[in-house]
Amino acid sequence: MPEVQVQAFAAAQADGAFVLDVREPHEYVTGHVPGAQLIPVGQLPARVRDLPRDERIYVICASGNRSRVMTDLLTRNGFDALSVQGGTGEWVRSGRPVVVGPHPNAS
Secondary structure, three states: OOEEOHHHHHHHHHOOOEEEEOOOHHHHOOOEOOOOEEOOOOOHHHHHHHOOOOOOEEEEOOOOHHHHHHHHHHHHOOOOEEEEOOHHHHHHHOOOOOEOOOOOOOO
């Protein structure tokens, strides 16, 4: 399974990488990676057409379990995707910033 550690992910995120959060909306609003786009696991199969095909997609969830499954789905559909090891939990534990609320970035 293609995965990336949070340190390497943080560098990519700082450079404007596409971040896909596959958690549920109630999880997302409590804190997510800045810029992360929300498409919950249950909606992703029907919404793959909404994702960019010309750039790598960093898939994140709470701990890395759902993101691994969704990364597998994406790579089988021709996307360049990586699952973030440890998910948002690891992102928070590493002291990185989070955005609270329904929008990808702070308002």
